Amino acid sequence: MCELLAMSANTPTDLCFSFTGLTRRGGETGPHKDGWGVSFYEGKGVRSFHDSDASASSRLAEVVQTHPIKSEVAICHIRQANVGEICLANTHPFIRELWGRYWVFAHNGQLSKFRAAEGFYEPVGDTDSEALFCDILNHLRSHCDRNAPLEEVVERLVRLSQTYAREGVFNLLLSNGDWLFTYCTTKMASITRRAPFGPARLKDADVTVDFESETTPNDIVSVIVTEPLTSDEQWDVYEPGEWRLWKKGEVIASGGK
Template sequence: MCELLAMSANVPTDIVFSFTGLMQRGGNTGPHKDGWGVTFYEGKGCRSFKDPMPSAQSPIAKLVTEYPIKSESVICHIRQANSGAVCLENTHPFTRQMWGRNWTYAHNGQLAGYKDALPVSVHIPVGSTDSEHAFCYLLDQLHFEFGSKQPSSETLYKFIAKVSSTINELGVFNLILSDGDYLFAYCSNNLHWITRKAPFGEAKLIDAEVEVDFKQETTDKDIVTVIATQPLTNNESWHKMTSREWQLFKLGESALSGSEACAGSPNDTAEI
């Protein structure tokens, strides 16, 4: 399957350290050689780099590691194709516009019978993957539920969690979604996250001989949360999400969370 990586931060931050580890799993230390992509948000705008080549061999991926773009919200994906050909239009992440914002989505997993179970009519896939089809279905459901007016963040993301749970019934649906302000994660079977804040320490990548001392790279006010399919470092404590758990982050901190076990009631809330 594929692997996901995302970041939410309270100050513009580059993701070079984490991406350096992830890209090695795209054809070097891992089998995810069927393309990769990353989207960086800058205010309401976003820029994406995508390549159907393995990330470990991609000159564009090398550029990303050498050009530290600073952002408060980032989504990355490395692909091991199980639905759709290896080509640019099937390469994650996917971005669509809704309510005057760019929504970016990446998925890890595989869905069965999705074309019949997840009908789409407004947002039509460009490529041929189950992943993009599920994204279009999610956007359709938002359109039919809320129309042209975006609801409150709490109402919106609880509804997204509900739709994610429906899609998850078709197989494996690990999801990362962002509109640039919020970062939403839904766990089907495999997602981990870590929040780094003062006092900062050192971190060492699993997939590359790279270490960083975050005390030298940050201020005491910085807060950065990283989400990944599998932990990227071997000397930090990552939180493993449970099946059907969802987390919502804003500016690096948890804003809302929940699970199917307590449907409609968040486990943890903060100002959103």
């Protein structure tokens, strides 16, 4: 299976610490060596990096680790291929435009029998994940108005996620830059860091950071992952079937437990 990482914050924040821990699992401390990708929202724009090589040995991943790109929403994925060849077209996160915004999607799991209906959006690669993403956007484009309330969009996302989850493993990260939708069928955990901040140590690398020296008292930063990245913090584990909607570091809606 692949591993996911996302961030939701109330102020532009870099992902260097968490990204460093995750990349070690891409071929060093973990088997997810079949490519990686990360996307950072900057306003309505997206700065995205992809590589079909293992993240633990990727020079591009090293650049991202050491370059503090500031963002309020970021989505990252390291891949262990099960459907689709190992190539750049099959690396997550996938990106499409809908209603004048870039939507970013990453998926952990497998729905081997899933077949997307034909629609406006089509996959470029040959993964079930990208086909799922296109299916979600085609559904929203067909059934929701571009000015539909967020509650209506989220309700449809929950229904779609529950339908997909009945066909296999479906752990999801999805954002339009304003909010972050997460859905869990097997493994997902989160942590919200706010004042008073303290130190944290990565599980997969000999790296410790003192967040108090890196933040202000008003900062709220939440990290969502497949498996906890630190060894000295208390992570909040999702229940199977649970979904959470994040905005500016806080959960603004949830359900499905």
